[in-house]
Amino acid sequence: xxxxxxxxxxxxxxxxLLAHVGSPDVFFEGNAGPYRLLITIRPPQAxxxxxxxxxxxxxxxxxxxHIVPLRLGYKGAxxxxxxxxxxxxxxxxxxxxxxxxxxxxxxxxxxxxxxGAQGPGRVSVPVPALATKIAGMQKAVAGTLIFLGLVLCxxxxxxxxxxxxxxxxxxxxxPDAARLRRxxxxxxxxxxxxxxxxYFGNSWWSSDASFYSRNIYKPLQLKPSVVxxxxxxxxxxxxxxxxxxxxxLVPDHxxxxxxxxxxxxxxxxxxxxxxxxxxxxxxxxxxxxxPAGHYALYGDVVHAIGIGxxxxxxxxxxxxxxxxxxxxxxxxxxxxxxxxPARTVSPLPNGYRMVWERGDxxxxxxxxxxxxxxxxxxxxxxxxxxELYMGMLGHAAFVSTDRSVFAHVHPSxxxxxxxxxxxxxxxxxxxxxxMESGLPAEAMxxxxxxxxxxxxxxxxxxxxxxxxxxxxxxxxxx
Amino acid sequence: MSSLATGVERTTAETPVSQPHVPWYxxxxxxxxxxxxxxxxxxxxxxxxxxxxTFWTPAHxxxxxxxxxxGISCGYLVLxxxxxxxxxxxxxxxxxxxxxxxxxxxxxxxxxIAMITSAPFxxxxxxxxxxxxxxxxxxxxxxxxxxxxxxxxxxxxxxGQMNRAxxxxxxxxxxxxxxxxxxILVILTIVQMEITQRALMHxxxxxxxxxxxxxxxxxxxxxxxxxxxxxxxxxxVYFGMVFLIGRILPLFPAEPxxxxxxxxxxxxxxxxxxxxxxxxxxxxxxxxxxxKGWGTLKQAMVSGVAFVTVFAIVQWPFATFLSSPAARNxxxxxxxxxxxxxxxxxxxxxxxxxxxxxxxxxxEAGLAVLTAMxxxxxxxxxxxxxxxxxx
Numbered sequence: 001x002x003x004x005x006x007x008x009x010x011x012x013x014x015x016x017l018l019a020h021v022g023s024p025d026v027f028f029e030g031n032a033g034p035y036r037l038l039i040t041i042r043p044p045q046a047x048x049x050x051x052x053x054x055x056x057x058x059x060x061x062x063x064x065x066h067i068v069p070l071r072l073g074y075k076g077a078x079x080x081x082x083x084x085x086x087x088x089x090x091x092x093x094x095x096x097x098x099x100x101x102x103x104x105x106x107x108x109x110x111x112x113x114x115x116g117a118q119g120p121g122r123v124s125v126p127v128p129a130l131a132t133k134i135a136g137m138q139k140a141v142a143g144t145l146i147f148l149g150l151v152l153c154x155x156x157x158x159x160x161x162x163x164x165x166x167x168x169x170x171x172x173x174x175p176d177a178a179r180l181r182r183x184x185x186x187x188x189x190x191x192x193x194x195x196x197x198x199y200f201g202n203s204w205w206s207s208d209a210s211f212y213s214r215n216i217y218k219p220l221q222l223k224p225s226v227v228x229x230x231x232x233x234x235x236x237x238x239x240x241x242x243x244x245x246x247x248x249l250v251p252d253h254x255x256x257x258x259x260x261x262x263x264x265x266x267x268x269x270x271x272x273x274x275x276x277x278x279x280x281x282x283x284x285x286x287x288x289x290x291p292a293g294h295y296a297l298y299g300d301v302v303h304a305i306g307i308g309x310x311x312x313x314x315x316x317x318x319x320x321x322x323x324x325x326x327x328x329x330x331x332x333x334x335x336x337x338x339x340x341p342a343r344t345v346s347p348l349p350n351g352y353r354m355v356w357e358r359g360d361x362x363x364x365x366x367x368x369x370x371x372x373x374x375x376x377x378x379x380x381x382x383x384x385x386x387e388l389y390m391g392m393l394g395h396a397a398f399v400s401t402d403r404s405v406f407a408h409v410h411p412s413x414x415x416x417x418x419x420x421x422x423x424x425x426x427x428x429x430x431x432x433x434x435m436e437s438g439l440p441a442e443a444m445x446x447x448x449x450x451x452x453x454x455x456x457x458x459x460x461x462x463x464x465x466x467x468x469x470x471x472x473x474x475x476x477x478x
Numbered sequence: 479m480s481s482l483a484t485g486v487e488r489t490t491a492e493t494p495v496s497q498p499h500v501p502w503y504x505x506x507x508x509x510x511x512x513x514x515x516x517x518x519x520x521x522x523x524x525x526x527x528x529x530x531x532t533f534w535t536p537a538h539x540x541x542x543x544x545x546x547x548x549g550i551s552c553g554y555l556v557l558x559x560x561x562x563x564x565x566x567x568x569x570x571x572x573x574x575x576x577x578x579x580x581x582x583x584x585x586x587x588x589x590x591i592a593m594i595t596s597a598p599f600x601x602x603x604x605x606x607x608x609x610x611x612x613x614x615x616x617x618x619x620x621x622x623x624x625x626x627x628x629x630x631x632x633x634x635x636x637x638g639q640m641n642r643a644x645x646x647x648x649x650x651x652x653x654x655x656x657x658x659x660x661x662i663l664v665i666l667t668i669v670q671m672e673i674t675q676r677a678l679m680h681x682x683x684x685x686x687x688x689x690x691x692x693x694x695x696x697x698x699x700x701x702x703x704x705x706x707x708x709x710x711x712x713x714x715v716y717f718g719m720v721f722l723i724g725r726i727l728p729l730f731p732a733e734p735x736x737x738x739x740x741x742x743x744x745x746x747x748x749x750x751x752x753x754x755x756x757x758x759x760x761x762x763x764x765x766x767x768x769x770k771g772w773g774t775l776k777q778a779m780v781s782g783v784a785f786v787t788v789f790a791i792v793q794w795p796f797a798t799f800l801s802s803p804a805a806r807n808x809x810x811x812x813x814x815x816x817x818x819x820x821x822x823x824x825x826x827x828x829x830x831x832x833x834x835x836x837x838x839x840x841x842e843a844g845l846a847v848l849t850a851m852x853x854x855x856x857x858x859x860x861x862x863x864x865x866x867x868x869x
Contacts, residue, residue, distance in 0.1 A: 046608040071738045076820055079739040081529070101530060101736050103611070103818075135606040141598055148595040155588050158574050159581070166572035167581040167634075168866040171642070205616050212607045 021219075021298065021310050022405035022450055023398075026127045027368055028413035029446040032114040033121020035059040038446050039413075040368040041110055047131045047215070048103040053110060054368065055086055055096040061117035062094065069100045072107040072126055073305045073422050083113065102129035105215055105242065107305040109423050126419035128307045130217040134209070153194050160190035217241060222297050222313030226287070230322040234259070234275055234283040234299065236311055246281070248304045250418045253390035255328065257283050258300040258408060260397050260458075263293050264314075266336035267401065267456045270469065273329045275299075288322040288331060298397075298406045306419030310406060328390050330460055332469020337401050337456050346459075346470035351378030354459060354470030357442075363476045368448040371396065371409075373459045373470060375441045382441035389462035391417075394443030401454040409445045452478040500650055504639065506551035507586065507632035508654055511661045514544035514625045518668055519723045519749055525611065526747040526816035529736030541625075545590050548628045552583040552590070555635075570642065570869045580638050581869055586631025592624030611818075613672050622669050629665060633658045637702060637867045652703050659699030659708070660715020666691040667716065667753070676750055676812070679797035680830040682842035685790050688753070689850035693785050694857035696759050697778075701861020706767055713759035720752035724811050734817035741826065747814045751805075754796055758788040774858045782851030786843075801828040 026041040036058035043051050053067055066083035086096035102108055109124040137145075165175045165183035175183070218241040222234050234257075236246050249256050255274040263269035269291070275283035283299070297313040325331060334346060344356040357372040373394065375383040389395060398407045407414055421427070443461055457472040517540025524537050531538065556579035559567045571578040600617035603610060610618070636658060640651035667674070670687055678684045692713075700708035727746040734743065761784050769777050799805055806813040812828065819826050834842050 044608070046604070046606060048609040048611065049604075069737045074738065076822065077740065078737075079734075079742045079817075081734040081737045081739050081817075084735075101609070103529075103609070103736055104738065131608065135602075137602055137606070141602055145595065145599055145602075148591060152588065152592055152595060155575075155584075155591070159584050159588060162572040162574045162584065163581055167638070167869045168863075170868055171570040201616055201619075208607065208615065 021312060021403075021407070022400070023407040023414070024132060025366075025368075025448060025450065026125060026414055027409070027446040027448060028125045028415050029370070029444075030123050030125075030412055031121070032112055032123035034118040035062055035114045035116060035121045037112065037114070037123065038368060038370070039110075039112060039123075039125050040448065041125060041127045043127055043129055044102060045132050046135065047105045047129045048101060049129075050099045051102050051110070051127065051129075053086065053096075053098040053100060055098075055112065056092075056368075057094045057096070057114070059116070059118070060094060062096075062114055063117070064115045065096045065098075066113040066115075067098050067100060068111045068113075069102055070109050070111055070124075071104070072109040072419070080111075083111075102127070105129055105131060107307050107419070107422075124423035126306050126415050126423055130307075131212070131215045132217050134213065134216065153198070156194055157187050157190045161187040215242065220246065220299075220301070220309050220311035222299050222311045224297055224313050224315040226315070226317055226320070230287045230320045232275070232285045232287050232315075234285070234297070234311075234313070236281070236283065236299075236301075244303070246301075249277075249301050250304050252300070252302045252308070252417050253328075253392070255390075256301065259283075259285065260298040260300075260399075260406070260408070262296045262298070262399065263291075264296045264403065265294075265401070266338075267334075267399065268336045268471075269331070269333050270397070270458045270471070271325075271329070271331035272395065272397070272458075272460060272469075274327070286323045287317075287320050288325050288329075290317060290320040290322060292317060292319040296403055298399075298408070300408050300416075302416040302418045304418075306416065306422045308416035308419065310408070312406075328467075330467035330469055332458065332460070332471060334456075334471025337454065337473060342475060343471070343473040346472060348375075348468050348470070352376065352383065352463075352468065354461070354468060356457070356459075356470070356472045358474075363449065363474050365449050365452045365476055365478055368446060371445040371447060371457070373443050373445075373461070373472075375461050375463060375468060383463045384441070385464045386439035386441055387462040387465070388439065389460060389467060392443075393439065394445070394459055394461040396443075396445045396447075396460070397458040398447060398449070399456050399458070400451075401456060405450055405453075405455070407447060409447045411443055411445060413446045449474075449476040452476050499647070500654065501639075503551035503555055504632075504636055504651070504654065506547050507582075507628075507635055508657065510544045510547035510551070510586075511629050511632050511658055513540045513547065514628060515661050515664050515668075515719060516723065517541035517544065518625065518665070519720075520727070522613070522668070522671070523727050523746045523748060524732075526818075527732035527734065527743060527745070529734050529817065544625065544628060545593050548586045548590050548631070552579070552587045552631065555579045555583040556587065570638070572869050580635055581867065582631045582633070582635025582638060584631070585634055586628045589624045589627025589629075589631055592620055592627060594624075596621035596624060613669065619669075622665070626662070626665055629658060629662045633662065633699075634864070634867060637864055638869050641865070641867055652705060655703055656699065656705065656708060656711045657715055659695060659703075659712040660719065662699075663692060663695045663712055663716040663755070664719050666695065667720070671749070674753075675825065676797055676800055677824045677830055679793060680833055682834055682839055682846055685786055685793075686842055686846035686849055688755075688789065689782070689786055689846045690853060692755055692758075692789075693762075693782065693850050693854040694860065696755075696762055697781065697854045697857030698860040698864065700763065700766060701858050702864035704865070707760075707763050709759040709762045709766070710756060713756040717752045717754075717756050720749055724748035724751065725808070728808060728811070728814060736817070739817045740820035741815045741817050743815070743817055745814075747816050748811050751800055751810050751812070753789075754792045755789065757792045758785045761785075761788045774855060774862070778855035778858055779851050781854040782847055782849075785850045785854065786846045797830070801830065 028039045038056045040054040065086040067086050068083040084098050086098035089095040108127050108129050111124045114121040161183045164186045218239045221237040223237050225233050238246050256277050257275050259273045261271040273285050275285035277283050294316050299311040302308045344358045346354045353376050355374045377383050392410050396409045455474045459470040461468055517537050520537035556577050559565045559571045559579045560577045572581045574584050596617050603617045636651050636655045696709040699712050727748040730746050732746045800812050
């Protein structure tokens with residue numbers, strides 16, 4: 001047991017990856033009936049575990065919020081446990097917090113019921129419950145357990161010795177030499193048995209830990225190659241995790257994969273592409289013109305149960321004479337990250353520009369916020385000919401410059417659209433905007449930086465049939 | 479202190495009993511054991527019915543009370559015996575790490591430390607591997623070991639007194655000794671609860687598992703108590719306790735606070751109807767009454783065969799009955815399931831896992847009998863040793 005304690009303290013598996021890379025928290029902005037809510041769900045790192053829920057209401061007359069976890073996509077009969085009442089903040093009555101147990105690995109939804117002056121409202125937020133790491137043991141806990149374990153082991157040996165030496169003596173009698181010898185022999189035998197028990201316990205612990213480690217999420221990998229000069233072929237590699245397969249992918253915004261190709265380490269070039277899946281299971285994409293260099297690949301896919309994953313890969317490519325971008329494919333450029341520590345304005349062709357309404361405050365890690373971007377014309381006025389880009393006002397990708405974080409975010413948040421659709425089976429347009437005209441020139445993205453560091457933000461909005469890509473930078477403090 | 483001076487200690491060979499009564503610390507230990515059993519069954523029911531708990535649920539408080547009461551009684555016994563040179567227990571105590579006290583007090587104290595150790599261990603386990611919604615996990619076994627040691631400590635504490643006492647006091651202590659034996663059987667069946675469910679009762683492996691735990695308790699307590707119906711009494715205590723808990727718990731409302739909820743319930747989910755261990759225990763009592771002249775090994779071999787055979791004869795058809803519509807009521811309790819039991823589960827369909835086939839069946843059946851023989855022999859040896867306990 002002691003060896004195990006030490007080994008657990010020293011060696012801890014850490015795979016902080018989820019549907020996005022390094023950004024496991026779920027951000028969602030939507031309506032619960034008449035109430036506009038920004039919901040943040042921080043899933044547990046171990047399952048079963050506790051998810052932390054934060055809800056901010058943009059509508060001021062909310063009286064009470066109840067939250068309850070339900071399996072998402074479960075086919076059998078399912079009943080609702082008793083809902084928890086979210087706790088309003090003393091400082092901010094529109095801010096509520098709560099905790100919910102997610103008891104099984106898989107796809108869940110947090111059902112949020114709001115009661116207020118405008119009557120009841122409900123919204124459900126999909127959330128994956130995936131074990132991502134095995135927590136280490138703090139030194140104080142390990143020390144305490146080792147001490148108590150030693151007391152128990154030596155105590156047991158001593159009790160066995162006392163049982164043989166003294167326990168059978170008539171009152172007042174002292175043990176003779178033979179009894180003392182027998183006592184010592186029993187203590188040795190007991191010590192051996194204690195060692196055997198510790199060995200068995202250690203094996204059991206190792207077995208349980210090994211079983212649990214098989215539940216630790218293992219992300220999909222992309223094995224890229226370029227053939228025929230400009231055709232990118234992506235083999236989706238499944239490292240084996242539970243019963244996951246890659247033949248159950250469903251379209252998100254009509255595409256099975258949303259691929260971000262980013263020139264690294266400069267991050268000065270980005271493409272948002274949509275490879276098609278061939279009959280051999282591989283994804284293929286005709287590349288546009290690209291300079292030679294090293295590129296990071298982030299491919300977002302969604303499983304039928306509503307869990308999204310980001311498959312990652314890297315590739316070195318020669319200079320590519322490619323084909324023009326078509327359909328929803330788009331690309332953009334900006335200065336290298338090192339040269340733009342705090343970039344909030346991104347120039348675009350024809351005098352247009354994209355502006356990040358960043359505000360003056362510091363950007364902090366683990367703080368949910370709305371990232372607001374506006375497309376302006378040459379006169380600095382909001383663009384008037386806006387169009388939906390794949391059913392949304394915009395798409396944003398947040399990438400840390402050390403590439404440990406990647407998140408593809410929509411105005412509704414970080415949740416994949418097919419997952420939202422599962423929570424609203426009667427709504428064929430769940431999560432998507434239905435307006436086609438009179439669209440605002442602003443797009444807001446609810447998200448939060450998972451950790452401090454330097455980030456690059458790529459924002460794409462569509463106007464007059466063209467997709468504009470804004471490039472921004474952010475320095476995030478702890 | 480006055481109880482020490484006027485109680486059991488003067489029932490030693492040197493002094494006749496003037497006012498025979500059971501000392502308070504024995505009652506304290508018996509109460510601790512009872513709280514542990516009630517609390518543990520209540521806690522398991524809580525997790526099957528409500529799911530979410532805190533440190534301060536009534537069930538947890540009952541389990542904590544076990545440690546508190548054991549700590550008070552054992553702490554008092556050890557400290558008063560060690561530091562009071564006039565303590566009447568001093569002459570009938572054992573020595574350990576500079577302390578003196580009855581052997582049972584040290585065993586129970588060891589159990590208390592094990593229970594304390596399990597708390598941070600279990601807490602870390604949940605952080606590392608997620609909440610373990612099962613009984614059989616390493617930290618839970620440390621807790622179970624602790625509770626078992628508190629039981630064993632109480633047993634030895636009573637035994638030390640009982641073996642020195644005579645007359646009415648001896649009979650009182652023997653009754654308590656048998657009660658604690660029954661409680662030990664309850665705690666062992668709790669440890670095996672997950673792997674001895676009704677759906678498994680038509681497998682030979684089920685009888686092998688029970689052969690591992692029931693015979694040593696029945697044999698050890700019977701041999702140590704020298705009471706002719708000891709095994710029957712111990713199994714009766716087990717039956718009565720589990721039956722009562724099982725009938726009382728569903729009278730109280732409960733609703734799941736964790737999901738997913740696959741089975742809607744509105745009351746506490748009780749443990750399954752107690753196993754009919756009382757029947758083989760009765761047969762074992764008869765055997766041991768008629769084989770007093772036999773050696774321990776021969777007794778164990780006959781007893782092992784008898785235990786497995788008789789238990790299978792009564793439990794197998796009774797399990798069939800428990801799975802029938804006639805048992806789906808409050809009395810037999812077969813209608814109750816945990817909230818997490820889906821309608822597709824074999825439990826919810828009142829089914830049985832299939833009996834082993836061919837060589838596997840014979841191997842499991844043979845191992846069940848062999849296990850019962852070995853554990854009965856160990857139990858009888860343990861009983862022989864306990865007969866000689868004086869301190």
